[in-house]
Amino acid sequence: MVTAAPPSPDLAAEAPAPLAAAEPAEAELTIIVVSYNTRELTLACLETLYANTKDTRFHTVVYDNASSDGSAEAVAEHFPQVELIASQDNLGFAKANNVVAATARTEWLLLLNPDTEVHPGAIDALLAFAKANPGAGITGGRTVFPDGSLNIASCWMRITPWSAFCMAVGLTAAFRGSALFNPEGMGSWQRDSVREVDIVVGCLLMIRRELWEELGGFDLKYFMYGEEADLCLRAAKKGYQPMITPDAQIMHLVGASSGRVADKVVMVAKSRVSLIRDHWSPGMVPLGIGLMWLWGAVRVSAAQIIALTGKTGPREKWRSIWARRKEWLAGYAA
Template sequence: MIVSGKGRAPPRRFKMDLSIIIVNYRTYDLTKQTIKSVLDKDHPFIYEIVLVDNASDDGSLEKLKKDFSREEKDGRIRFIINTENKGFAHANNQALKETDSKYVLLLNSDTVIVDDCLERCMEYMEKDKKIGALGCKVLLPDGKLDKACRRSFPTVGVSFYRMTGLSKLFPKSERFGRYNLTYLDENETYDVECIVGAFMMVRSNTIEEVGLLDETFFMYGEDIDWCYRIKAANWKVVYYSDAQIIHYKGGSLNKKEKPKMIYEFYRAMYIFYNKHYRDSYSKTVTVITYLGIWGMYCLKRFINFFR
């Protein structure tokens, strides 16, 4: 959608209220649990689940299609089947291109929806038409907050405080605790710069304006980049504490793939810096940043090897 200087185009009519996009990759038990946490609730809105299988070769797709064959027939679940894994962003974009809902939810396959989370989030976004993306409170299985659910953009300064450990030493400092906003009350609701892709509810009108996920990112960083573009288009990004999910973090990764995921994590930092910050800093700062990113990558691989 092209936006003129006179303001945003008027909202269009949609077939559904919410499309929930879940990407499965060899995580049968977790994905099934996620889907059931949605289906087991009586939602007062029209929704669908779009399950994208990223070329799983462990039989998980076949089992999921069997488990939810009734829901597939009645239209509550649609399957998109890939023969090649081109990454998380690519898989979500496939589903996004086929949805016709007022809101879209990116939902990780290792999460569980708690109570009326979805209804609460949609109602909150309905009250404020300026909200482009909303994230809820994301809890780990032990009940602690998944700190990634509310963040600042990884500027050079913010990243430096995190890499040097200053953010952990002074979590209540507004200066040093900016990476995960640890100085803010997790039980309050407020505008943030970034939310996590494990649960990201986005207004479709916003997506039409800012575009799809950047497929240059394979698995990490695409959510931060999306939030950056959403904020740049003058939409709000909100952390909403009155709705919750449980995130079985890391459950969707197996041990053999961990080295690749470590690489993709730091590669995402490199891509994001080049895309949004490189032109704003001197060549010296850029070189130092590159050394920091790939130095941390090497250190992480070294530690992971001995584990």
């Protein structure tokens, strides 16, 4: 396991001076929104956050990762009560959250994605749930798409040899509703009940600041994807059991600030390799890496076969991903 070092006392110095701040000093929760070229989505996120949170005393910090679409200026104009940090550099999701959390003074922290919309009472319910379940350490809620259909990606179970095998050979894709063949996605569970999970996704992740500091925040080698999985797995090794409540529901688009599809797949694969290296026993790591290689090989081969029917899009995408296999099989550097 790779354990992140506690945030440096100088970490806050990396953040530019906030452009605006006007929240009550007695806030008990700091809500951190890291944005990157999501101007309209970020505005909608903040609008629903303030409109639909009634009982929680909170302070909001938006860290803009050098957006070029006017995100920072729009937040400053429409939400002067928000503490805005307009960075000249893209620090990535993990480091930007660490920078903001290092300066927070509230008892609780909430990571909230900019491509979300907060449903009525969601934040209030999540904070109440976190307080009532201190053994969880990290809590999250239920996410839906704009049409109200379930978005399962609010939580996951950890990668295991069995789940990695199922994903590699296509069983997970073929039987997504099966808890046996899709253990990471927990089969057909609709996220409609309170449940212990291994991983709470960073789109809506609540944690007591004391635990965040004890864990050292995010491991900064995870530039994008996997950082919250690593955080939750490290919390579990300290005896905590993350949990989900359906009473905290938000809309989440997923991947609104991501770039090309192939690049995203490479980054996700890279993070999975890193999680295997960091959280599997040393003797099992070669198996995990081999299963990741098999995952890529199966897909590039299938794409080649599909191309015989005239559909060349998948072939080109997977050729690109396969050509970069040395990159993603190496994972993120420690």
